[in-house]
Amino acid sequence: xxxxxxxxxxxxxxxxxxxxxxxxxxxxxxxxxxxxxxxxxxxxxxxxxxxxxxxxxxxxxxxxxxxxxxxxxxxxxxxxxxxxxxxxxxxxxxxxxxxxxxxxxxxxxxxxxxxxxxxxxxxxxxxxxxxxxxxxxxxxxxxxxxxxxxxxxxxxxxxxxxxxxxxxxxxxxxxxxxxxxxxxxxxxxxxxxxxxxxxxxxxxxxxxxxxxxxxxxxxxxxxxxxxxxxxxx
Amino acid sequence: xxxxxxxxxxxxxxxxxxxxxxxxxxxxxxxxxxxxxxxxxxxxxxxxxxxxxxxxxxxxxxxxxxxxxxxxxxxxxxxxxxxxxxxxxxxxxxxxxxxxxxxxxxxxxxxxxxxxxxxxxxxxxxxxxxxxxxxxxxxxxxxxxxxxxxxxxxxxxxxxxxxxxxxxxxxxxxxxxxxxxxxxxxxxxxxxxxxxxxxxxxxxxxxxxxxxxxxxxxxxxxxxxxxxxxxxxxxxxxxxxxxxxxxxxxxxxxxxxxxxxxxxxxxxxxxxxxxxxxxxxxxxxxxxxxxxxxxxxxxxxxxxxxxxxxxxxxxxxxxxxxxxxxxxxxxxxxxxxxxxxxxxxxxxxxxxxxxxxxxxxxxxxxxxxxxxxxxxxxxxxxxxxxxxxxxxxxxxxxxxxxxxxxxxxxxxxx
Numbered sequence: 001x002x003x004x005x006x007x008x009x010x011x012x013x014x015x016x017x018x019x020x021x022x023x024x025x026x027x028x029x030x031x032x033x034x035x036x037x038x039x040x041x042x043x044x045x046x047x048x049x050x051x052x053x054x055x056x057x058x059x060x061x062x063x064x065x066x067x068x069x070x071x072x073x074x075x076x077x078x079x080x081x082x083x084x085x086x087x088x089x090x091x092x093x094x095x096x097x098x099x100x101x102x103x104x105x106x107x108x109x110x111x112x113x114x115x116x117x118x119x120x121x122x123x124x125x126x127x128x129x130x131x132x133x134x135x136x137x138x139x140x141x142x143x144x145x146x147x148x149x150x151x152x153x154x155x156x157x158x159x160x161x162x163x164x165x166x167x168x169x170x171x172x173x174x175x176x177x178x179x180x181x182x183x184x185x186x187x188x189x190x191x192x193x194x195x196x197x198x199x200x201x202x203x204x205x206x207x208x209x210x211x212x213x214x215x216x217x218x219x220x221x222x223x224x225x226x227x228x229x230x231x232x233x
Numbered sequence: 234x235x236x237x238x239x240x241x242x243x244x245x246x247x248x249x250x251x252x253x254x255x256x257x258x259x260x261x262x263x264x265x266x267x268x269x270x271x272x273x274x275x276x277x278x279x280x281x282x283x284x285x286x287x288x289x290x291x292x293x294x295x296x297x298x299x300x301x302x303x304x305x306x307x308x309x310x311x312x313x314x315x316x317x318x319x320x321x322x323x324x325x326x327x328x329x330x331x332x333x334x335x336x337x338x339x340x341x342x343x344x345x346x347x348x349x350x351x352x353x354x355x356x357x358x359x360x361x362x363x364x365x366x367x368x369x370x371x372x373x374x375x376x377x378x379x380x381x382x383x384x385x386x387x388x389x390x391x392x393x394x395x396x397x398x399x400x401x402x403x404x405x406x407x408x409x410x411x412x413x414x415x416x417x418x419x420x421x422x423x424x425x426x427x428x429x430x431x432x433x434x435x436x437x438x439x440x441x442x443x444x445x446x447x448x449x450x451x452x453x454x455x456x457x458x459x460x461x462x463x464x465x466x467x468x469x470x471x472x473x474x475x476x477x478x479x480x481x482x483x484x485x486x487x488x489x490x491x492x493x494x495x496x497x498x499x500x501x502x503x504x505x506x507x508x509x510x511x512x513x514x515x516x517x518x519x520x521x522x523x524x525x526x527x528x529x530x531x532x533x534x535x536x537x538x539x540x541x542x543x544x545x546x547x548x549x550x551x552x553x554x555x556x557x558x559x560x561x562x563x564x565x566x567x568x569x570x571x572x573x574x575x576x577x578x579x580x581x582x583x584x585x586x587x588x589x590x591x592x593x594x595x596x597x598x599x600x601x602x603x604x605x606x607x608x609x610x611x612x613x614x615x616x617x618x619x620x621x622x623x624x625x626x627x628x629x630x631x632x633x634x635x636x637x638x639x640x641x642x643x644x645x646x647x
Binding site: 049052054055074075078079081082083087089093094095096097098102106107109110111114115154158 | 555
């Protein structure tokens, strides 16, 4: 599903050049649940941003579902993001003045889906994350866990090939984190490819594979025995 | 523009951000409202000042005599200069081609008029038939004096509307006999004057009659002329200036008055006054325009500011929208669409309120120099469009910048 070869990325910080990614090689097959781990500054978020086409690599190749991702202009990047990717953020990033349902329906609006169909689909995904009764609520009327579940529903709504989660449990307490991970595991079990950036070992252990990043290179990439989140709840 | 989905999106945003929308709307609406009122006041002043000039023909030249103030050719100062019929005849003949209407005036002192038991003191003046046009008077009943009255030294009188009200009440005055300073005159007409009561407080009789009946000589008190209108205002003005100067020179020579004497012969040229007032009106209108344009600029700046704040406030939202697949252009279109919609609604509201207020209050305003303030609707409409355009332009640049921001930057936690 994802093929990355010799990926380099550096940022200019004033006169200094910060080499964040120093040659990343890694593949993700369909249906995998991968954790990208590393301490802060290891380049894990940068990697995720490149995977999410929110940022572009300086060198190396990136192929997503057989399509080479390079020389993207804003327009194409937006279309690919909408078509291929679903994002889950640490700070949820819901639109504050829109109801849970409207937030979930947003990617569908940009896909050009008609309103009635949008509402129906969005409702379906809200049901899936267990928030059907909260569809009319604004984000600030929801708890952190509920917000993240709305965000997951939104990520799923566009039916993407890959879900990218950047510290999805970073703003949540342990119990809520496990609930969210249980949901993510359930989605993965249905066959969706998911990448999670995290620095928490217990969250990483709930995936099927852990990629360890340090100073811009992969130091360890191994399959792990998945811990079911439901066992911890 | 006809994308229903986007309209729904816009209405959703407006509904959920009422305060922001309201503030934008108020700044636009008040700008347009103030402009409409200012322009209307300018127009009202022009109307008012023009009205003040309707009391006499606007190209009138008047001349009257006084006492000399300078010694000249061995003659002492303090002489009273008395104009005579010969002066008028001389001027009339000399400027025959330039003059449109001309009349000399002989004033009867202590002009007491009475009819039956009613009486009152009025200005009684002996004039030529042309005087009707010099005074800008129009008849409400009967006729003005004519040349036959003058030739035959008829004892006929034309009275002002106010005089009619005083002496005759509801009675029809035409054909009635009115006593002027003890002598009977037949009323042949009633006139009205746009100058109002002050100008309608007079009685006109034939000049010949006034000279024959009251003091038996050929003295005249003043003369009034109007010039043949030329093609342009400027030409008329220039010609009337030349005439005024010539007139003064001739009269001074005929009566042996020093050329520099300013009190013996007085010439008053309405046209130069008109010119001064027209210049004043132009200045006032210009002033209102400048103030109005400044108001609009302030409005544009206000709208721009609000647009900047809106875009700033929505940067994160824009990042989110982009992350989930919004095209850059759709972001710009969304912001502009909202801005144009809000400014348009607010602009027309301001226009409507301003025009409505004028419609209600305008005709009731009765102040000197302000008459029926009104606004050119096209001008107001144009300013609304300018404001909408400016608002859109002011929103476009920040919106474009926001659409260019990488979502990763927009989403970065503060």
